[in-house]
Amino acid sequence: MSLPATSIADNTRLEDLRRVLEQGAVRQAARMLNALQPAEIAHLLESLPHKERELLWNLVDAEYDGEVLAYLHDDVREQLIALMDAGELIAAIGTLDTDDLADLIQDLPLAITREVVKSLDQQRRDRLEKALSYPEDSAGGLMNSDTVTVRPEMTLDVVIRYLRRLKDGLPDITDNLIVVDRKGRYLGVLYLTDLLTHDPEDSVAEAMTLDVQAIPATWSAREVATRFEQHDLVTAPVVDEEGNLLGRITVDDVMDVIREEADHQFLGQAGLSETEDMFAPVILSARRRALWLGINLLTAFLAAWVIGRFEDTIQQIVALAVLMPVVASMGGIAGTQTLTLAIRGLALGQLTSNNSRWLLMKELAVAAINSVIWALVVALIAWVWFRDPQIALVIGAAISINLLAAALAGALLPLALERFGIDPALAGGVILTTVTDVVGFLAFLGLATLFLL
Amino acid sequence: MSLPATSIADNTRLEDLRRVLEQGAVRQAARMLNALQPAEIAHLLESLPHKERELLWNLVDAEYDGEVLAYLHDDVREQLIALMDAGELIAAIGTLDTDDLADLIQDLPLAITREVVKSLDQQRRDRLEKALSYPEDSAGGLMNSDTVTVRPEMTLDVVIRYLRRLKDGLPDITDNLIVVDRKGRYLGVLYLTDLLTHDPEDSVAEAMTLDVQAIPATWSAREVATRFEQHDLVTAPVVDEEGNLLGRITVDDVMDVIREEADHQFLGQAGLSETEDMFAPVILSARRRALWLGINLLTAFLAAWVIGRFEDTIQQIVALAVLMPVVASMGGIAGTQTLTLAIRGLALGQLTSNNSRWLLMKELAVAAINSVIWALVVALIAWVWFRDPQIALVIGAAISINLLAAALAGALLPLALERFGIDPALAGGVILTTVTDVVGFLAFLGLATLFLL
Numbered sequence: 001m002s003l004p005a006t007s008i009a010d011n012t013r014l015e016d017l018r019r020v021l022e023q024g025a026v027r028q029a030a031r032m033l034n035a036l037q038p039a040e041i042a043h044l045l046e047s048l049p050h051k052e053r054e055l056l057w058n059l060v061d062a063e064y065d066g067e068v069l070a071y072l073h074d075d076v077r078e079q080l081i082a083l084m085d086a087g088e089l090i091a092a093i094g095t096l097d098t099d100d101l102a103d104l105i106q107d108l109p110l111a112i113t114r115e116v117v118k119s120l121d122q123q124r125r126d127r128l129e130k131a132l133s134y135p136e137d138s139a140g141g142l143m144n145s146d147t148v149t150v151r152p153e154m155t156l157d158v159v160i161r162y163l164r165r166l167k168d169g170l171p172d173i174t175d176n177l178i179v180v181d182r183k184g185r186y187l188g189v190l191y192l193t194d195l196l197t198h199d200p201e202d203s204v205a206e207a208m209t210l211d212v213q214a215i216p217a218t219w220s221a222r223e224v225a226t227r228f229e230q231h232d233l234v235t236a237p238v239v240d241e242e243g244n245l246l247g248r249i250t251v252d253d254v255m256d257v258i259r260e261e262a263d264h265q266f267l268g269q270a271g272l273s274e275t276e277d278m279f280a281p282v283i284l285s286a287r288r289r290a291l292w293l294g295i296n297l298l299t300a301f302l303a304a305w306v307i308g309r310f311e312d313t314i315q316q317i318v319a320l321a322v323l324m325p326v327v328a329s330m331g332g333i334a335g336t337q338t339l340t341l342a343i344r345g346l347a348l349g350q351l352t353s354n355n356s357r358w359l360l361m362k363e364l365a366v367a368a369i370n371s372v373i374w375a376l377v378v379a380l381i382a383w384v385w386f387r388d389p390q391i392a393l394v395i396g397a398a399i400s401i402n403l404l405a406a407a408l409a410g411a412l413l414p415l416a417l418e419r420f421g422i423d424p425a426l427a428g429g430v431i432l433t434t435v436t437d438v439v440g441f442l443a444f445l446g447l448a449t450l451f452l453l
Numbered sequence: 454m455s456l457p458a459t460s461i462a463d464n465t466r467l468e469d470l471r472r473v474l475e476q477g478a479v480r481q482a483a484r485m486l487n488a489l490q491p492a493e494i495a496h497l498l499e500s501l502p503h504k505e506r507e508l509l510w511n512l513v514d515a516e517y518d519g520e521v522l523a524y525l526h527d528d529v530r531e532q533l534i535a536l537m538d539a540g541e542l543i544a545a546i547g548t549l550d551t552d553d554l555a556d557l558i559q560d561l562p563l564a565i566t567r568e569v570v571k572s573l574d575q576q577r578r579d580r581l582e583k584a585l586s587y588p589e590d591s592a593g594g595l596m597n598s599d600t601v602t603v604r605p606e607m608t609l610d611v612v613i614r615y616l617r618r619l620k621d622g623l624p625d626i627t628d629n630l631i632v633v634d635r636k637g638r639y640l641g642v643l644y645l646t647d648l649l650t651h652d653p654e655d656s657v658a659e660a661m662t663l664d665v666q667a668i669p670a671t672w673s674a675r676e677v678a679t680r681f682e683q684h685d686l687v688t689a690p691v692v693d694e695e696g697n698l699l700g701r702i703t704v705d706d707v708m709d710v711i712r713e714e715a716d717h718q719f720l721g722q723a724g725l726s727e728t729e730d731m732f733a734p735v736i737l738s739a740r741r742r743a744l745w746l747g748i749n750l751l752t753a754f755l756a757a758w759v760i761g762r763f764e765d766t767i768q769q770i771v772a773l774a775v776l777m778p779v780v781a782s783m784g785g786i787a788g789t790q791t792l793t794l795a796i797r798g799l800a801l802g803q804l805t806s807n808n809s810r811w812l813l814m815k816e817l818a819v820a821a822i823n824s825v826i827w828a829l830v831v832a833l834i835a836w837v838w839f840r841d842p843q844i845a846l847v848i849g850a851a852i853s854i855n856l857l858a859a860a861l862a863g864a865l866l867p868l869a870l871e872r873f874g875i876d877p878a879l880a881g882g883v884i885l886t887t888v889t890d891v892v893g894f895l896a897f898l899g900l901a902t903l904f905l906l
Contacts, residue, residue: 015805015807018807037683037684039682039683039684039685040683043683043801043802043803046803047798047802047803047804047805047808048808049808049811049815160649163649163650164649164650164651164652166650169646169647169650170646170649170650172685173628173685173687174628174646175626175627175628175687192628192645192646192649193622193623193627193645194622195649196613196616196617196623196645196648196649197616197617197619197622197623198617199617228708229492229705229708229709229712230490230492230493230496231490231492232492232625232626232705234626234628234687234704251687251704251708252682252685254708255681255682255704255707255708255711256682258708258711258712258715259682259711259715261715262711262712262714262715262718262719263797265715265719266715266718266719266793266796266797267793267794267797269722269789269793270789270790270792270793270794271786271790272790272793272794276794278794278798278803278804278812279808279811279812279815282815282818282819282822283822285815285819286818286819286822286823289787289790289819289823290823290826290827292786292790293783293786293787293823293827296782296783296786297779297783297827297830297831299782300778300779300782300783301779301834303778303779303782304775304776304778304779307774307775307778308775308838311771311772311774311775314767314771314774314775315768315771318764318767318768318774319764320774321760321764321767321771321774321777322757322760322761322764322767323757324774325753325756325757325760325778325781325890326750326753326754326756326757328778329749329752329753329756329886329890330746330749330750330753333724333745333746333749334742334746336722336723337723337724337725337742337745339723340719340720340722340723340725341720341723341725341729341731343719344716344719344720345500345731348496348500349496349500350496350499350500350731351500351731352468352500354468354471355500355501355502355732358502358732359731359732362502362732362735362738365735365739366735366738366739366742369735369736369739370739370742370743370746373743374743374746374750377750378750381754385761433782437778437782
């Protein structure tokens with residue numbers, strides 16, 4: 001699944017727009033731009049350098065501003081919010097769904113936030129407060145309050161007539177109505193498909209589905225995503241501890257969760273944040289990157305220090321200096337494979353303390369086989385190269401030791417890190433390579449000192 | 454978004470099941486197991502070592518076998534299929550949706566495939582053929598043929614009566630009916646929400662939505678996912694070149710696409726496949742890993758060869774051997790950051806040949822700043838450590854050169870690789886570290902040879 005980006009959906013339309021802009025046909029560009037979906041506009045803005053981005057942002061119809069902001073990653077969003085005055089901002093986000101509003105409002109200057117909250121009617125204010133009372137990446141943070149509820153004793157006929165009277169129709173992405181009792185406690189869902197296919201005289205109780213369990217507002221976004229994926233849900237009701245209906249989560253927000261978690265996992269390894277703007281200001285990027293480079297510099301100097309302990313050995317056998325990076329890098333590669341597999345297992349919830357022993361055993365077995373193979377290969381090459389059987393033996397042994405250490409570290413690190421509340425996707429790689437570098441240099445130069453001098 | 458795996462949804466239920474199994478209460482385990490969703494059973498099977506997996510597989514009700522197989526990754530699926538005889542297989546998958554069947558049938562032994570095809574009625578056979586005529590990761594491969602179509606001239610009243618007569622109701626995940634003309638050409642969709650809220654006397658033409666564009670069957674899975682994400686779709690119609698309705702794609706399959714692509718990107722960097730079974734047989738895993746280790750060994754020896762050209766230099770200044778890994782690793786880290794950002798930009802379709810120049814310029818600017826900072830830091834440490842200002846100058850210069858080379862390689866590699874049809878997520882990392890190792894050692898040892906001897 002890796003085709004040229006140029007074949008991404010709508011890409012051509014975005015390219016056309018860019019071309020029109022470059023020709024300076026601003027009016028036409030504005031028309032084309034505002035014909036796009038808010039998400040597409042957001043996508044286009046994110047793929048533009050800052051100047052172009054701001055230029056284009058000014059062409060977006062005010063009525064779309066709010067939704068577009070809701071789709072943007074934090075970095076880009078902050079840049080564009082900074083361009084808007086209080087009035088524009090309030091007009092833009094005042095109309096958003098509660099979940100988007102709750103998500104957005106946390107990026108606003110306090111003064112604006114107060115203004116926005118003031119501009120909301122009591123009901124929306126209550127909903128916003130409710131949404132803000134849950135962390136952003138929890139079920140409560142993901143939920144929206146646009147639920148349409150019915151009672152079990154109503155007949156489907158009554159329900160249909162009730163729906164016809166709804167002035168602004170049903171909310172987008174509605175596959176079911178939520179059935180609650182008098183006290184507002186969640187009972188089940190009535191799928192529109194059942195509403196349409198059952199006898200109108202039937203009661204909601206007869207046509208409703210009971211096996212859609214409501215999601216507790218305290219669940220993490222990741223748990224919500226797993227539930228949606230495994231139960232093929234389109235929407236799911238959210239409840240509090242007492243089972244009272246709080247709102248609902250829709251699949252479009254869940255797709256965003258899956259995408260963000262994937263970004264976090266992928267970018268995290270390189271010490272980047274999923275909110276990273278590809279075209280962030282140079283200074284900002286430089287500062288962020290510097291932190292990561294600094295951390296890695298420490299590990300690099302730790303490795304150098306290890307080598308330093310063996311200066312005399314290297315002095316006498318320079319071949320060691322030539323070969324030592326091979327030992328370290330082979331360990332790093334093998335360890336990364338195990339680490340990657342384990343991190344993904346954790347993310348999918350398929351690796352737990354219960355089966356981690358199995359994974360460890362398996363990875364050690366794999367490492368054992370590969371350590372033999374590659375010890376021989378590397379030893380042979382070293383022998384041919386430096387015509388010295390002893391160096392060949394030493395590097396072979398060092399490779400074996402490092403591959404086993406790599407498997408051990410790769411399999412155990414993720415679980416250990418998580419137990420300490422450290423994100424393996426972020427810290428795993430650095431620690432692993434520290435281990436494989438240190439063990440690699442130590443084993444190779446240590447053995448050489450013992451047997452070759 | 455990185456919480457302990459133990460809090461993954463349903464995890465506790467899976468743990469309970471495991472415990473019951475360990476106590477040997479097979480009957481009870483079977484009951485618990487078959488109470489789960491097929492996707493949950495698949496998830497559980499994938500998180501078990503082979504023996505337990507096969508044991509559990511035998512407890513799954515035959516009626517669920519097909520669906521569970523459809524949810525499994527290829528490796529695990531092949532293992533379990535190997536345990537089933539022709540009869541079981543045919544019974545299991547005969548009932549699957551066309552898209553799942555098409556996906557599964559490609560993993561079956563030819564003899565079985567023939568049997569299965571024979572067991573299908575003409576209509577399903579035609580649908581299967583149609584599905585198989587498109588690549589697995591295309592819109593045609595993702596689509597299902599369970600469409601419910603209506604004509605524009607029908608009144609909503611007639612439509613509702615027609616739906617009530619459908620013997621097995623509407624298919625799962627139906628948010629709209631597809632409107633086609635007499636020739637079966639796609640015209641638009643009629644959302645169930647509109648069907649329910651409009652006047653029953655209205656015609657479909659009056660209530661239907663025209664702005665849901667049909668997806669061409671030739672679109673890639675990635676394009677489909679982008680469309681679903683940007684248009685917040687639940688289902689989308691699929692058409693051929695002439696605009697004839699072929700089938701529809703549902704959001705549950707799209708979530709799988711996003712998940713698989715993320716896995717591919719994440720595992721690919723480590724030379725692993727997204728079909729990788731965490732508990733694959735040791736020999737199989739060892740063979741797969743060996744390939745990756747072999748490729749990386751070449752690059753490691755290339756770096757070693759570069760160092761080898763400077764044996765005399767190292768002989769005279771052993772400090773160089775101690776410090777050279779620092780130069781290489783700093784380059785590797787910085788380059789990986791740029792590479793990761795670029796690969797993700799490509800995957801999201803936000804990095805194209807149009808704005809790649811911008812990214813390159815920005816990354817070079819960031820590298821320029823960091824190269825100055827870290828050249829100074831490293832030089833200072835080296836000076837303090839080896840009390841030699843010249844070595845400090847040389848390593849500082851080498852760091853700067855390597856960080857710039859890293860940015861250049863990291864920004865240009867992905868686009869270049871894709872132009873040659875090579876998957877950057879797979880090959881990018883290896884090539885990048887080769888560059889940063891070679892440039893790092895060459896710059897450091899080369900400058901040392903020129904100025905320190």
